Amino acid sequence: AQSVSQHNHHVILSEAASLELGCNYSYGGTVNLFWYVQYPGQHLQLLLKYFSGDPLVKGIKGFEAEFIKSKFSFNLRKPSVQWSDTAEYFCAVNAGAGNNRKLIWGLGTSLAVNP
Amino acid sequence: DAGITQSPRHKVTETGTPVTLRCHQTENHRYMYWYRQDPGHGLRLIHYSYGVKDTDKGEVSDGYSVSRSKTEDFLLTLESATSSQTSVYFCAISDNTRNTEAFFGQGTRLTVV
Numbered sequence: 666a667q668s669v670s671q672h673n674h675h676v677i678l679s680e681a682a683s684l685e686l687g688c689n690y691s692y693g694g695t696v697n698l699f700w701y702v703q704y705p706g707q708h709l710q711l712l713l714k715y716f717s718g719d720p721l722v723k724g725i726k727g728f729e730a731e732f733i734k735s736k737f738s739f740n741l742r743k744p745s746v747q748w749s750d751t752a753e754y755f756c757a758v759n760a761g762a763g764n765n766r767k768l769i770w771g772l773g774t775s776l777a778v779n780p
Numbered sequence: 781d782a783g784i785t786q787s788p789r790h791k792v793t794e795t796g797t798p799v800t801l802r803c804h805q806t807e808n809h810r811y812m813y814w815y816r817q818d819p820g821h822g823l824r825l826i827h828y829s830y831g832v833k834d835t836d837k838g839e840v841s842d843g844y845s846v847s848r849s850k851t852e853d854f855l856l857t858l859e860s861a862t863s864s865q866t867s868v869y870f871c872a873i874s875d876n877t878r879n880t881e882a883f884f885g886q887g888t889r890l891t892v893v
Binding site for chain 1: 821822872
């Protein structure tokens, strides 16, 4: 079955620290990959996405992610986090075909950034 | 933000009562989804729709039904609410062509007492 695994459930960092959140998926076909962010009390918003082309994708607020097809991974990175990055981060894969094409979600990673 | 409106935003209801949540979109997207979000479980798909009157079950569909009589509206009904259905419910839409993402509504916080 298709699945998405996020390695870290809770991450605590200090401001200016570097961030890397792991995401692996299991699906053998063509995939679209996403990272969403959910700030406290808000809805999910798209952070970045990969469809094709350059496997290093840049998103909003200084985030980037690298698609490594051979490792089925799409890890999220940010060189220097800020207190305002405190949020929940979700990795998702758009897989399947036709009417069965839908997003498969990871369980999320809660990031707390201490000032 | 994409034009998605969920109503109500907050609701408290009693066990055993029916509840209907509404998702309204102004984007004319084909696909609409209902998720529930609970601590430790991430987002779980309840039902989704790939067109008017075309719906299918997600991974946690028991106790829920949906209807989509118009492109813009997707209703989620809890037939007889239980405390286990206390959750935050999100509606999402997408064009679901190969290169589009999902857009989310603001969420509905439902408490069943």
